[in-house]
Amino acid sequence: MPYGGQPGTSYDSQQPAGYGDNQDYYATSDAYPPPQPPAQRRAEPEPAPDQGDGWEDEQQKETHPFFTGDGGGDDGDAEPGDGRRGGGRDRRGKTKKKGRNGVACVVVAAVLVGGVGGAGYVGYQYWQTKFGPPPDFVGTGSGSVEVEIPQGAGGYEIAALLVKKGVVKSQRAFVSAQQANPKGNTIQAGVYRLNKKMSAANAVKTMLSPSSRNALVIPEGKRNVWVYEEIDKRLELKKGETAAVAKAEAKNLGLPKWANDNNEVKDPLEGFLFPASYPVAKGMTPEAVLKKMVARANAEYGKQDLAAEAEKLGLKSPLQLITVASLVQAEGKYKHDFDKVARVVYNRLQPENTETVGRLEFDSTVNYIKSQSRLDLGAVDDLRKIKDPYNTYDIKGLPPGPIGNPGADALNSSIEPADGPWYYFVSVTSDKTLFAVTNEEHEENRQQYEKENKKP
Numbered sequence: 439m440p441y442g443g444q445p446g447t448s449y450d451s452q453q454p455a456g457y458g459d460n461q462d463y464y465a466t467s468d469a470y471p472p473p474q475p476p477a478q479r480r481a482e483p484e485p486a487p488d489q490g491d492g493w494e495d496e497q498q499k500e501t502h503p504f505f506t507g508d509g510g511g512d513d514g515d516a517e518p519g520d521g522r523r524g525g526g527r528d529r530r531g532k533t534k535k536k537g538r539n540g541v542a543c544v545v546v547a548a549v550l551v552g553g554v555g556g557a558g559y560v561g562y563q564y565w566q567t568k569f570g571p572p573p574d575f576v577g578t579g580s581g582s583v584e585v586e587i588p589q590g591a592g593g594y595e596i597a598a599l600l601v602k603k604g605v606v607k608s609q610r611a612f613v614s615a616q617q618a619n620p621k622g623n624t625i626q627a628g629v630y631r632l633n634k635k636m637s638a639a640n641a642v643k644t645m646l647s648p649s650s651r652n653a654l655v656i657p658e659g660k661r662n663v664w665v666y667e668e669i670d671k672r673l674e675l676k677k678g679e680t681a682a683v684a685k686a687e688a689k690n691l692g693l694p695k696w697a698n699d700n701n702e703v704k705d706p707l708e709g710f711l712f713p714a715s716y717p718v719a720k721g722m723t724p725e726a727v728l729k730k731m732v733a734r735a736n737a738e739y740g741k742q743d744l745a746a747e748a749e750k751l752g753l754k755s756p757l758q759l760i761t762v763a764s765l766v767q768a769e770g771k772y773k774h775d776f777d778k779v780a781r782v783v784y785n786r787l788q789p790e791n792t793e794t795v796g797r798l799e800f801d802s803t804v805n806y807i808k809s810q811s812r813l814d815l816g817a818v819d820d821l822r823k824i825k826d827p828y829n830t831y832d833i834k835g836l837p838p839g840p841i842g843n844p845g846a847d848a849l850n851s852s853i854e855p856a857d858g859p860w861y862y863f864v865s866v867t868s869d870k871t872l873f874a875v876t877n878e879e880h881e882e883n884r885q886q887y888e889k890e891n892k893k894p
Contacts, residue, residue: 572610578640579605579633584652586717589627589734593617596625600641604634611638621646628653629717654718656711656731658845659767663809665711665843669727672718680724687725692732696745696756702827702838709760709840710735738846747853751784757839759852764840767848768802769863775871776851781858782873787835793861793877798830806841866890 585603587596593616597609606612615638616622625645629652632644644650654668666681673680684691688706689698698706707728712735718727744756753759762783770779786794801815807826815821821831828837844852860873862880866887874880 572614572638573608574611575607575635575637577635577637579636581634582631583634584629584631584719586629586719587625587627589714591627593623600632603632605632605636606638606641607635608638612641615639615642619643619646626651626653627715627717629719652717652719653715654727655715656713656843658713658848659764659842660713661806661809661842662705662708662711665731669718669724672720673722673724673727674720675724680728683724684728687728691725691728692736694736694739694756699755699757700838704828704839706839707732709757709764709843711843712738713843713845735843739849742853751853752787758836760844760849761836761838761840763844763849763852764842765798765800765802765836766852767844768806768842769800770848770851770871771865772869772871773847775863775865776848777854777856778858778860778871778873779863780851780855782860782863783852784855785859785861791861796834797832798836800830803828803830803837803841806837 583603583605585599585605587599591599593613594609596616597606597612600606600612601609616625618639619642622642625642630645630650631652632641632650636644652672654665654672656665656668662684663681666684667677669675669680670677684705684707691707693706693710697710711728711731714731714734716727716730716734739756739760744759748754748756748759751759751762753762762780765783766776766780770776783798785791786798787796789796799818801813804815804821804824805811807824807828818831821829824832827833828841830837858873859875862874862877862883863871864880864883864887865871866883867890872883872886874883
């Protein structure tokens with residue numbers, strides 16, 4: 439009896455409530471007795487010990503196995519009859535074993551702590567990599583190493599090569615130093631002799647100094663004879679060794695097929711050692727150096743359809759177009775005159791040319807034959823006596839091949855010459871070139887040239 443009342447009041451002794459013949463107790467006054475004054479109300483007996491599930495006493499207690507250590511019914515060592523309110527001992531006083539979930543709690547906590555620590559380390563490393571100072575050496579370093587910087591290499595590419603050679607410690611350090619230096623972006627292709635373990639700032643400073651650069655720079659218009667001699671000097675070879683290699687290996691150096699379309703060409707490589715900066719250092723071979731120069735020429739000439747351009751201009755081959763460019767480079771001397779000089783070349787090549795009767799008559803071709811560079815070559819009649827396929831005072835039309843290595847500007851002017859009727863020109867000063875249509879007008883210009891350049 440849960441409330442200790444009279445047996446007659448128990449629900450167990452009541453008749454079932456309902457309709458019909460059964461008595462409806464909810465319709466009587468007994469179902470709702472009047473309230474009693476406080477003094478007359480019977481004292482409620484003490485409730486008997488709870489024999490039920492005890493939910494009211496337990497609802498504030500935590501019972502999840504994760505926190506209590508209870509095996510949750512999975513622990514095979516638990517005694518039968520254990521209640522949810524067990525405090526670690528059963529009725530016989532035995533201590534219960536800790537459940538596996540208790541150990542799991544410790545493991546999870548350790549993993550969480552370790553995870554937080556690992557994430558913190560990774561975060562620190564990320565911050566250092568992205569925002570911290572880049573790893574760098576200190577000072578000017580020691581020892582020496584040669585590093586070749588290819589044409590067109592950018593800051594990070596240069597830095598990667600330096601890191602690989604042990605010159606600088608990190609790419610970021612070099613790029614930062616390069617950006618901080620006002621001239622940092624002017625580092626050119628070439629072979630550099632540098633120390634190992636240099637600070638990035640010192641590496642940039644050294645590479646900007648011409649003394650550290652073992653590069654051969656070919657100026658526009660230079661002939662192959664000059665290039666061969668310079669290669670011999672840089673590679674510490676006997677004089678003439680590179681020229682001999684060029685003659686023997688010309689067909690194996692990567693020339694385009696159209697480069698050998700004339701048997702009278704003196705040097706098949708003429709016009710194909712493109713003016714640029716090339717790494718040339720001791721230990722390299724002449725073949726390797728020449729191949730790089732020819733490859734650069736192929737790349738530059740390949741930017742345009744030379745065969746189609748030559749046809750438009752009335753030329754027979756791309757080699758003739760390169761030959762015109764070499765003449766423009768040698769005769770024009772100054773970029774602002776190249777377009778007009780190219781037009782003079784094409785005008786003189788025309789069959790209807792009555793001024794020079796199809797001859798170019800350029801001093802530069804005679805100088806090429808004689809491997810010299812002179813302005814006063816003597817009388818025209820004497821020049822015509824020189825029998826050589828490159829002598830434009832004697833032959834009509836273009837020489838068999840280029841007479842030097844033209845640059846991009848001279849080539850572009852040869853492809854797109856200016857419009858004009860000129861047949862003659864003379865450079866009076868470095869900034870002034872006079873062009874003429876007739877020989878009489880040209881003679882007046884020549885007199886002005888002699889007056890301007892008359893020695894005191």
